[in-house]
Amino acid sequence: MKIPAVELLNVVKRFAEYEAVREVSLQIGQGEFFSLLGPSGCGKTTTLRMIAGFEQPTTGTISLLGEDIRGQPPHRRNVNMVFQNYALFPHLTVFDNVAFGLQVKRIPRAETRRRVAEALSMIRLPGLEHRKPAQLSGGQQQRVALARALVNRPAVLLLDEPLGALDQKLRKEMQLELKRLQREVGITFIYVTHDQEEALTMSDRIAVMHQGRVLQVDGPRALYEHPATRFVADFIGVTNFLQGRLVSIADGTARVEVDGLGQVRAHLAEGIEAGQKVTLAIRPERMQLLSSNLPGGDNHAPGIVEDIVFVGNDTQYFVRLNNGPQVMVREQNETPLSEASMVSVGQTVGVRWSPDSTSLLPE
Amino acid sequence: MLKRTPAAWALMSPPALALVAFFVVPLILMAAFSLRPDIRGGLFTLAWRPTLEHYRTIVEGEVYLPLLWTSVRVAFGVAFFATLLAYPVAYFLVFRARQRGPLFLTLLILPFWTSYLLRIISWKIILGSNGLINSLLEYTGLVDEPVRLLLHSRLAVIVTLVYVWLPFVALPIYAALQRINRSLLEAAAILGAPPWLSFVRVTLPLSLPGVLAGFLMVFIPTVGEYVTPLLVGGSRGRLYGNTIETYFGDGNNWPLGSAMALIMLVGVLALVAIVARLVNLRRFVE
Amino acid sequence: MANGRLSTLLGYYVLLLVLLYVPIGILFLFSVNDGVVLAFPLKGLTTHWYRDMLRNAALIEALRSSAIVAAASSVAATGLGASAAIALVRFKFRGKALFVAVALMPLLVPFLILGVALLILFAALDVQRSLWTVGVGHMIVSLPFTLLIVMSRMVGFDSNLEEAAQDLGASYAYTLRRVILPLIAPAMLAAWLVAFTVSFDEFVLASFLIGRSPTLPVYLFGQLRFANRFPQVVALAVVVMIASLGLVVLAEWLQRIGTRVSLDRRVEESGEVQERRQTVP
Numbered sequence: 013m014k015i016p017a018v019e020l021l022n023v024v025k026r027f028a029e030y031e032a033v034r035e036v037s038l039q040i041g042q043g044e045f046f047s048l049l050g051p052s053g054c055g056k057t058t059t060l061r062m063i064a065g066f067e068q069p070t071t072g073t074i075s076l077l078g079e080d081i082r083g084q085p086p087h088r089r090n091v092n093m094v095f096q097n098y099a100l101f102p103h104l105t106v107f108d109n110v111a112f113g114l115q116v117k118r119i120p121r122a123e124t125r126r127r128v129a130e131a132l133s134m135i136r137l138p139g140l141e142h143r144k145p146a147q148l149s150g151g152q153q154q155r156v157a158l159a160r161a162l163v164n165r166p167a168v169l170l171l172d173e174p175l176g177a178l179d180q181k182l183r184k185e186m187q188l189e190l191k192r193l194q195r196e197v198g199i200t201f202i203y204v205t206h207d208q209e210e211a212l213t214m215s216d217r218i219a220v221m222h223q224g225r226v227l228q229v230d231g232p233r234a235l236y237e238h239p240a241t242r243f244v245a246d247f248i249g250v251t252n253f254l255q256g257r258l259v260s261i262a263d264g265t266a267r268v269e270v271d272g273l274g275q276v277r278a279h280l281a282e283g284i285e286a287g288q289k290v291t292l293a294i295r296p297e298r299m300q301l302l303s304s305n306l307p308g309g310d311n312h313a314p315g316i317v318e319d320i321v322f323v324g325n326d327t328q329y330f331v332r333l334n335n336g337p338q339v340m341v342r343e344q345n346e347t348p349l350s351e352a353s354m355v356s357v358g359q360t361v362g363v364r365w366s367p368d369s370t371s372l373l374p375e
Numbered sequence: 376m377l378k379r380t381p382a383a384w385a386l387m388s389p390p391a392l393a394l395v396a397f398f399v400v401p402l403i404l405m406a407a408f409s410l411r412p413d414i415r416g417g418l419f420t421l422a423w424r425p426t427l428e429h430y431r432t433i434v435e436g437e438v439y440l441p442l443l444w445t446s447v448r449v450a451f452g453v454a455f456f457a458t459l460l461a462y463p464v465a466y467f468l469v470f471r472a473r474q475r476g477p478l479f480l481t482l483l484i485l486p487f488w489t490s491y492l493l494r495i496i497s498w499k500i501i502l503g504s505n506g507l508i509n510s511l512l513e514y515t516g517l518v519d520e521p522v523r524l525l526l527h528s529r530l531a532v533i534v535t536l537v538y539v540w541l542p543f544v545a546l547p548i549y550a551a552l553q554r555i556n557r558s559l560l561e562a563a564a565i566l567g568a569p570p571w572l573s574f575v576r577v578t579l580p581l582s583l584p585g586v587l588a589g590f591l592m593v594f595i596p597t598v599g600e601y602v603t604p605l606l607v608g609g610s611r612g613r614l615y616g617n618t619i620e621t622y623f624g625d626g627n628n629w630p631l632g633s634a635m636a637l638i639m640l641v642g643v644l645a646l647v648a649i650v651a652r653l654v655n656l657r658r659f660v661e
Numbered sequence: 662m663a664n665g666r667l668s669t670l671l672g673y674y675v676l677l678l679v680l681l682y683v684p685i686g687i688l689f690l691f692s693v694n695d696g697v698v699l700a701f702p703l704k705g706l707t708t709h710w711y712r713d714m715l716r717n718a719a720l721i722e723a724l725r726s727s728a729i730v731a732a733a734s735s736v737a738a739t740g741l742g743a744s745a746a747i748a749l750v751r752f753k754f755r756g757k758a759l760f761v762a763v764a765l766m767p768l769l770v771p772f773l774i775l776g777v778a779l780l781i782l783f784a785a786l787d788v789q790r791s792l793w794t795v796g797v798g799h800m801i802v803s804l805p806f807t808l809l810i811v812m813s814r815m816v817g818f819d820s821n822l823e824e825a826a827q828d829l830g831a832s833y834a835y836t837l838r839r840v841i842l843p844l845i846a847p848a849m850l851a852a853w854l855v856a857f858t859v860s861f862d863e864f865v866l867a868s869f870l871i872g873r874s875p876t877l878p879v880y881l882f883g884q885l886r887f888a889n890r891f892p893q894v895v896a897l898a899v900v901v902m903i904a905s906l907g908l909v910v911l912a913e914w915l916q917r918i919g920t921r922v923s924l925d926r927r928v929e930e931s932g933e934v935q936e937r938r939q940t941v942p
Contacts, residue, residue, distance in 0.1 A: 380754065382748075382834075383748050387744070387754075390742070394760075394763055394764060397782070397800070397801050398775075398801050460677070467671065481909065482678060483677075483681070488902060488909070491862050492864055493881070493898045496885070497691075500691060501684065501687060541681065595768075596771050599771025600773075601865075602864060602865065606885075623780065633777065636778075640770060640771075643770075643771070
């Protein structure tokens with residue numbers, strides 16, 4: 013097995029008043045696009061900065077390609093960083109900015125010029141060498157910051173919410189661009205963001221963080237389909253939550269008594285015992301609207317449509333199940349019109365969803 | 376932006392009038408005065424014909440221009456050393472003192488609140504031949520007679536002026552260093568630059584506007600300095616300003632004094648204009 | 662962070678600070694020295710110079726003159742500077758660059774030259790030199806500072822506030838009085854303090870432009886010849902210095918209390934003991 017590019021073991025970071033990072037352990041593989049995802053204050057940026065060397069862990073170890081780097085100052089670590097505000101040197105040209113790291117290492121002029129040109133064409137900004145950062149647009153500055161980091165061929169590239177200042181359209185473009193770039197260059201990327209859609213788009217694996225802890229590390233699909241905690245389920249995408257108690261386990265599925273609904277079958281999860289209070293999480297698009305209540309092997313319940321919202325690509329139906337909990341069912345708008353689209357507010361409908369799409373969460 | 380012109384006129388007229396009446400007009404009068412042969416007939420008679428004889432005196436005389444050049448060199452030296460000594464202090468306040476920075480800065484500026492004259496006098500007390508240093512030296516037996524060189528010399532003038540201006544120069548340098556975004560230094564570090572290289576390639580260049588401002592802030596007033604030379608310079612420490620002051624006092628040759636003043640003013644303004652042009656040019660070249 | 666580097670710079674700062682304060686310490690010593698000349702070995706300590714100072718009418722008179730000139734010129738400079746600042750930042754008209762250039766020029770003119778020029782002006786107008794003429798000079802040299810200070814404050818706040826006021830029917834004069842002036846008041850206070858300081862200690866202009874009654878710096882200079890009266894003057898300067906020190910400390914303390922009070926209130930209002938913290942930068 014290959015040495016992980018970066019490994020954090022039981023890392024804790026305590027500031028004077030509070031703990032920013034609590035017992036974080038991560039293994040990031042070489043060549044991976046790895047994201048740290050979470051809301052503001054969850055500790056993701058602090059973790060990134062500890063890998064860079066701008067903060068020191070209070071306890072725990074950090075290794076880069078197997079080597080303990082805790083004692084090393086930032087300028088000796090074989091990592092580079094793309095900053096949130098780009099941090100381009102305002103008094104230097106684009107060329108001098110990108111060449112900075114190479115000039116520090118005293119790389120000969122000819123090779124520097126070649127590598128800078130290569131980096132600039134890689135980010136698709138050739139010919140801008142003599143401009144100053146102030147003369148570039150936000151998107152251009154961001155790419156120059158990227159080139160400046162990549163040209164040094166670091167072992168790991170750290171990115172601290174680099175797309176935050178860009179407008180929506182440009183952001184989406186850059187997300188795909190970054191993913192493509194990472195594949196092409198093959199360097200390990202560690203990416204910090206609070207935007208779950210962004211993380212899902214670009215990452216090979218994502219670590220969801222909250223209040224200094226890592227809640228779940230998984231690929232985008234697994235994270236989305238099988239969130240491990242309520243917070244993760246809530247943070248990633250939109251979810252329907254049902255409260256209940258685990259009654260029994262049979263045929264490889266869990267049977268949960270849901271308040272107001274009766275028994276619901278769910279995807280089995282480890283570590284939860286019978287009698288425990290649980291939450292069920294179901295994605296809105298995994299629920300199906302039926303004009304009448306048809307029994308079958310799946311979970312189903314009758315309900316009354318309380319609201320219908322048209323959102324372009326989909327339509328959202330807010331349905332109160334069995335006079336109990338309200339759920340949101342999302343159906344894609346298609347032509348020819350499906351059964352669902354002939355539903356109106358106040359109508360009684362049936363809602364169906366499979367146990368496999370029902371995640372079982374503790375608490 | 377509002378375009379309410381009457382209000383604008385009302386607001387701008389008093390300051391504009393004050394400036395014209397008490398700044399522009401006096402300088403023009405001074406220039407006119409420099410063309411008068413003498414002050415016969417009183418101060419505001421119009422019965423005189425303009426002459427350039429004072430300017431000729433200044434340019435051809437062997438005293439005036441060399442003295443002006445000396446004053447410029449002294450001013451340059453003072454500004455240079457004051458800036459050089461102030462830079463590490465400003466750096467310390469911004470990058471090491473962090474939250475206590477403003478407090479330490481205040482401590483530094485506080486001497487500035489004492490009388491300017493008295494700070495100069497204090498050096499007279501320290502450097503004089505029966506002053507503190509000399510009496511200490513004599514008391515401890517290190518010298519047999521007072522060291523006269525300490526006082527009444529150009530060196531005394533320079534040291535005193537550097538001392539007087541030092542806290543003040545630190546201010547613009549402090550401001551410029553403060554304005555540097557810390558992430559720039561982190562970027563330099565992560566790109567492999569050790570701290571000294573970060574300083575040379577990032578901090579120093581970005582602080583230069585503040586350094587230049589501080590330098591000029593000292594240089595310009597010092598060119599016209601005459602009080603310090605009077606008090607601690609003796610005859611060897613006389614500067615151009617002393618001569619001007621004499622012509623308006625006992626020497627009683629206002630036109631010649633005006634001519635000298637005008638030449639100095641033009642010289643200083645020309646220098647500042649050249650520096651300003653250089654600074655702007657450099658920005659384009661880079 | 663290499664500790665070696667920290668202590669070198671700290672050491673340099675402390676050394677410089679000590680060197681800066683030594684002459685002041687010397688002055689203080691001088692003011693309590695029993696004798697007219699400060700030399701080693703020190704003869705003895707006394708406070709009689711301070712008593713003499715208080716009885717020296719001319720000295721007190723000079724102090725009063727300085728205070729009057731400083732107060733008047735600083736108020737004038739602040740008023741003019743604020744007036745120009747408001748117009749420059751909020752209105753469109755031609756000649757702005759020219760005005761600012763001329764207004765800032767006193768910074769580039771050595772006081773000697775300005776003193777000479779004003780001397781000529783007043784002589785030509787047959788105006789007697791007096792505290793008023795000194796005040797005029799001080800007003801002109803303080804103007805660049807007051808202008809810059811108030812301008813930076815004007816730039817910092819929203820012009821929409823004024824437009825909103827006028828939208829609600831207020832005349833410009835009313836808007837000025839009730840909206841703009843209250844908002845720039847702190848800056849005007851700061852400008853006034855700077856102008857006061859510049860004037861109080863100013864020597865060159867004063868020496869050219871005073872009439873019969875000297876300002877404190879001019880009086881001081883005149884007393885330099887009388888070595889036996891000199892320590893009194895130093896005693897006064899020490900008192901002035903301690904007073905200004907006290908003022909600065911008071912100002913800092915007041916500022917700190919102000920911030921702490923508003924911070925405490927904010928914490929109480931949010932109902933939490935610990936502030937919810939953002940990601941650490």
